[in-house]
Amino acid sequence: MKFYIKTFGCQMNFNDSERIKGILKSLGYEQAQSYEEADIILLNTCTIREKPDQKVYSHLGEYKKVKEKNPKAIIGVCGCLAQRMGAELVNKAPVIDLMFSSFNIHQLPQLIQQAQAGYKAIAILEEPPEDEDKLWEYPTVRDNQYCAYVTVMKGCDKNCTYCVVPKTRGRQRSRSLQSILSEVKALVEDGVKEVHLLGQNVTAWGQDIGMHFADLLYEVAQVEGVQRIRFTTGHPKDMDERIAKAMGEIPTVCPHVHLPFQAGSNRILALMDRGYTKEEYLEKIQMLREYKKGITFSTDVIVGFPTETEEDFEHTLDLLEKVRFEQVFSFKFSPRPGTPAYSMEGQVPDDVKTQRMARLLNLQKKILSEIAKEYEGTIQEVLLESYENGKLVGRTLTNRWATLQGPEELLGKTVLVRVERANPYNLECSLVSVLS
Numbered sequence: 001m002k003f004y005i006k007t008f009g010c011q012m013n014f015n016d017s018e019r020i021k022g023i024l025k026s027l028g029y030e031q032a033q034s035y036e037e038a039d040i041i042l043l044n045t046c047t048i049r050e051k052p053d054q055k056v057y058s059h060l061g062e063y064k065k066v067k068e069k070n071p072k073a074i075i076g077v078c079g080c081l082a083q084r085m086g087a088e089l090v091n092k093a094p095v096i097d098l099m100f101s102s103f104n105i106h107q108l109p110q111l112i113q114q115a116q117a118g119y120k121a122i123a124i125l126e127e128p129p130e131d132e133d134k135l136w137e138y139p140t141v142r143d144n145q146y147c148a149y150v151t152v153m154k155g156c157d158k159n160c161t162y163c164v165v166p167k168t169r170g171r172q173r174s175r176s177l178q179s180i181l182s183e184v185k186a187l188v189e190d191g192v193k194e195v196h197l198l199g200q201n202v203t204a205w206g207q208d209i210g211m212h213f214a215d216l217l218y219e220v221a222q223v224e225g226v227q228r229i230r231f232t233t234g235h236p237k238d239m240d241e242r243i244a245k246a247m248g249e250i251p252t253v254c255p256h257v258h259l260p261f262q263a264g265s266n267r268i269l270a271l272m273d274r275g276y277t278k279e280e281y282l283e284k285i286q287m288l289r290e291y292k293k294g295i296t297f298s299t300d301v302i303v304g305f306p307t308e309t310e311e312d313f314e315h316t317l318d319l320l321e322k323v324r325f326e327q328v329f330s331f332k333f334s335p336r337p338g339t340p341a342y343s344m345e346g347q348v349p350d351d352v353k354t355q356r357m358a359r360l361l362n363l364q365k366k367i368l369s370e371i372a373k374e375y376e377g378t379i380q381e382v383l384l385e386s387y388e389n390g391k392l393v394g395r396t397l398t399n400r401w402a403t404l405q406g407p408e409e410l411l412g413k414t415v416l417v418r419v420e421r422a423n424p425y426n427l428e429c430s431l432v433s434v435l436s
């Protein structure tokens with residue numbers, strides 16, 4: 001029996017899929033190369049913007065053909081769209097046999113049994129169940145041998161007015177320190193060198209269990225064999241001095257932070273209910289630069305939030321110029337049903353959003369080529385994660401992709417490289433020495 005999973009959306013969804021693969025493996029399923037040969041096909045969906053929603057329907061149309069050839073094949077949908085739409089999704093797409101929310105991934109074995117018996121197996125809970133932590137008992141199945149995601153919290157207690165996450169993922173639940181550490185230890189024993197702590201709002205970890213995210217960083221750093229620690233996504237409001245200090249004191253915490261600012265205008269930030277101003281955001285950036293030498297930043301930006309004027313948008317461009325992010329993920333505002341911004345007055349026309357987006361991307365491209373030049377000739381530490389098209393591929397401590405010629409045996413090694421040529425999205429390097 002074989003399974004196939006298609007995943008949309010954020011790293012949290014990818015990590016959920018890795019866990020789902022672990023559950024399916026424990027039931028004796030093997031991973032199929034394509035959906036055509038699978039007995040269970042799963043779509044792990046995202047609903048953060050409208051576009052990913054639409055993709056789901058076209059994929060389901062394709063999967064329907066598999067069922068024509070193999071009527072016993074099970075087609076399932078999970079993730080945020082399943083959570084947001086519930087039974088309505090099955091009415092729209094009756095081909096779905098199985099549907100579950102991110103709250104009840106651990107119930108997958110029973111749900112599969114139900115679907116195999118010919119019933120529609122649907123488990124969409126309104127609230128996370130008591131036994132949600134059972135999920136951690138299943139190991140993940142990862143494609144990357146050396147770098148691993150570790151989900152440390154679920155849900156989000158912020159209420160940004162544009163965002164569906166608090167609805168689809170529920171209130172914030174920090175995973176216990178003990179559970180996180182035992183997963184990190186198991187990963188290291190399995191050959192992992194870099195752990196990437198994940199949460200919709202990871203810097204708020206611990207607030208609901210009387211702990212602080214800085215404590216988690218110190219604890220994970222104590223696990224022998226962890227060479228690199230990264231985390232995503234940081235929230236500017238929770239990014240405090242304790243975290244900055246921990247980052248400075250722990251050499252294995254990488255000098256890179258993903259810190260979404262969303263908008264540069266204080267008026268728009270207030271309408272988004274983000275809980276900080278442009279000036280406060282810049283102060284946090286400065287604080288992090290002081291504590292962590294050489295730190296780089298990436299961010300998320302929303303363009304065309306309701307009522308955004310030309311002057312508001314210029315504040316966004318100004319923030320890009322001031323911080324000089326190494327990576328910017330920019331999105332046109334997409335009104336999501338059920339969020340306050342959906343029905344706000346002053347929706348910005350799509351052509352204006354498109355023009356602003358183009359200007360933002362142009363500016364960022366210019367900044368990136370300038371930053372790239374600064375890398376040329378420097379020595380960087382790279383963990384070699386994969387071998388693609390005859391080249392070794394890895395990331396610098398500052399989260400830049402780097403490629404170099406070299407034997408495949410170097411996979412999994414941490415090396416020093418010299419940057420020969422730098423373009424905005426990749427550093428072409430030569431090997432200097434092997435560190436470990």
Ligand code: SAM
Binds near residue numbers: 163164233234260334
């Ligand atoms: N928790 C993170 C934070 O506070 O920044 C973000 C998580 S969200 C899954 C990822 C990104 O999607 C957000 O940072 C935001 O830029 C974007 N996003 C969320 N809702 C959106 C919407 N309605 N329209 C456009 N972009 C949106």
Ligand code: SF4
Binds near residue numbers: 160165200201
């Ligand atoms: Fe969504 Fe805001 Fe929570 Fe991020 S912090 S997940 S943008 S509600």
